[in-house]
Amino acid sequence: MQEAIISKAKQLLADGTVNRVIGWKKGEFAYDITPAIFESAEEIDADFVYDDFTSANVSKYLVKESKKEGKILAFLKPCDTYSLNQLIKEHRVNRENIYVVGISGDGKLDAEKIKAKGITGITGVKKDGDTLKINTVYGEETMPVAEAMSNKCLSCKSKKHVIYDELIGEDGEVIESDRFDMVEKLENMTSQERYDFWRNELSKCIRCNACRNVCPACTCENCVFDNPDSAVQNKAAADSFEENMFHIIRAFHVAGRCTDCGECSRVCPQNIPLHLLNRKFIKDINSLYGEYQAGADTISKAPLNDYTQDDCEASIVHERGVE
């Protein structure tokens, strides 16, 4: 895959279709692949990486990049294309300045899961059927691929690219996933159990803002949490409970716009399952307003910004709140 992507990037740069490429390069560790901008074939040859650890969704970078001179080439996995579509819908990106090449996702690996097996000093990995061969500074280790797969890929919702200018390889289909299983489990808890679950999870938060900064739905010019006039900013710092509310408020802010790309949980250094908050909203929207997938297209009306007579009444909050 990497070769095909690199040669496509070089070709589009050479024929002048684009003047920049957003892709990925190696970070500090082998599993630490970071988005990067490439402006020449030489830069690409030197640093471009697309491997099993390349999870990062580059859609959000296009908010700024698409406003610059010239066209930028973006390689998007199926899940990433939903994010871009949503950004187009919200007029956050300049579509004319983006050239999208759809690439397959194939399921990305989570280095944390490998490390949890006691495997450290990872220098590279190779999939061999269902077995994952891991090169480490201490020698080769193996483990089942499925056990190293990142959570967001395990509950993949679609292998279909919803927007692209061209594709490398075949397009896939929207697939049935079990992504709401855990949400259901939480719903079946008593409110006290649920409260305890979330207090426990959210109290781990160190407010590094990684979730917000990576989120393709969080693209406000000025985030309410950075705006002293918003009255939200100082509240979130008042005490630990208020601080926990940061994630709840953020989930409300992206409700109806979150495409469930899973980046928030992927980047959380404290492994808080933040995506569950968003999935709860998605599940509720589906059941209360009809099936809706944010980013599936650029024209449909967002259920929370649209009123129809079939909408549920406000009393649903009360009805559902009864235990």
Added chain:
Amino acid sequence: MQRIGVFVCHCGTNIAATVDVKAVAEALSHEPGVVISQEYQYMCSEAGQNLVKDAIKEYNLTGVVVCSCSPRMHENTFRKAAASAGLNPYLVEIANIREQCSWIHKDIATATEKAVILGKAAIAKVHLNTPLTAGESPVAKRALVIGGGIAGIQTALDIAEAGFEVDIVEKEATIGGKMAQIDKTFPTLDCAACILTPKMVEALQNEKITIHSYSEVSAVKGFVGNFTATIKKKRRFVDETKCTGCGLCTEACPMKKVPNAFNLGLNNRSAIYIPFAQAVPKVATIDPNYCLKLRKGDVNDKVCGKCAEACTAGAINYHQQDEYIEQKYGAIVVATGFNPINLDKYDEFAYNQCPDVVTSLELERLMNAAGPNGGTLLRPSDKTHPHKIVFVQCVGSRCDDSKGKPYCSKICCMYTAKHAMLIREKYPDTEVYVFYIDVRTPGKNFDEFYRRAVEQYNVHYIKGMVGKVTPKADGTIDVQASDLLSNEQLHIDADMVVLATAIEPDKTARPLATMLTTQMDTNDFFTEAHAKLRPVESATAGIFLSGACQGPKDIPETVAQASAAASKAIGLLVKDSITCNPCVAHSNELMCNGCSACEKVCPYGAITYQDKEFRMPDRTTAIRRVANVNPAVCQGCGACTVACPSGAMDLNGFSNSQIMAEVDAICK
């Protein structure tokens, strides 16, 4: 430094009985910025208002908090008082310690504590209030009346009388509504058609009134004084301007087996029809579901076409399309009326099994000279004269189950007495039984009317409910009932059963309420702005209520309310301009993301987007898409402020920071 005055009202004992007003005034006097805190028996009285005015002058107040009733009640009073004392009226805040506090609490300690908290919230808000100035917007001098029954007709006539243009939009092929279907009217027993049809003709002939029959309101935009409505004129396949109403087409039409909706399906009509002889407009309409030609799908096909052949005026147009008219209105009057409820859930009365079990409205048609039997009362099943008739009251009314309606339909007691009396008068050999829970006859000459039915006409009134109605093989109907006064079970062998069916608002009312952003109650009756003091206005400015769409009503009441609604509409239409609400939204362009969330939720179309050049911190310029609010169109509903993800959208007088300050004050 703020100088805030706090004024706590006793409202006689309304507040003072459950709230220690002295303690509230005391507690609030210590709040930051408060320089004077007073209480008074009636703050809205002239003496009370003078307290506020004097304090504004004496203490040079920068803000006023009145702890009293709902702002819907007296906010305007105190704003005016403040303005007359030289303070911007929008620096006045009301803490509602009556409806939201004293009236709903019993314990003085709790109520007092809550009143103090509500006062604190208002003080926290008033700290952030800014002076606002109201603008003006013009009033379109035309009214829209939705519904052409007696309510709509009366309203339209009154508005036209005052010299304003009125459009009536009626969904049926003729105006007249339910009253046109009624035979005689209580308590005077004069014929409904005799008093209604002259009014229908008057509406037709009045040059200020335009009747859009067979039409619907498909969209309404705008706000008080400036509504724009789209009226869909449904295709009737007949050119209204050419049709003379001669009726030759209806005779020529070979499709004669169409249930006659005007006679509630009790007889048949042709596919092309004029609902009744005095229809207004007297224009034919083709029912496309039954017309042999139109049902075929291809109008160019040489099928039938008998009506077109018969029409000497050349009015038949099989190619006619729906027509949409857009018109500006200053005021809208809703007069959508009522319908009897569906009786599918009432198997016990055998309505769907036996043709001789009829609703009261069907009985009106059966007794009407223009009805299916030419005015002779005959059983629908075998066209014989019924000798024993049982009336059942409260069918679906005053129900505590989900089958019926919880309310009293109000008109049934009287029309049942009327029916009973008319039958006994015309057919003295017929025995009439009425089963009732209560007989409710408040109203001028109403109880006298009912007593006449009992005393003079010997109608058998039996207190008790009918349990089961069973059609028997011999054609009679077994009515099983209980007599609650003699405590016995009865079986009556009846020839006919008449059900006083509950009435409900017309089904078009709810979508219309959504379109007009007006409120409805749980029964889908429109909610008035104030149950006692503003009974014909909706809570949405410029929308008025006429007739049974607001609640069950008889004809005199409907006409009274229709005229009242008209006078309110006229009061609006005579103005050249109205004061706008200065509490409108505005966007902070520096924070706006350009996402269009606000534009999508705005019900008034007040928000547009523009690409605007901005100077960036690094001395570059950038074009950004930002929201722009038209303050003349914005109605200050605040939907945009909650839809905005970045908090760029804010509302004058209810800013995000003001709301947050109130919440903080409450949670402290």
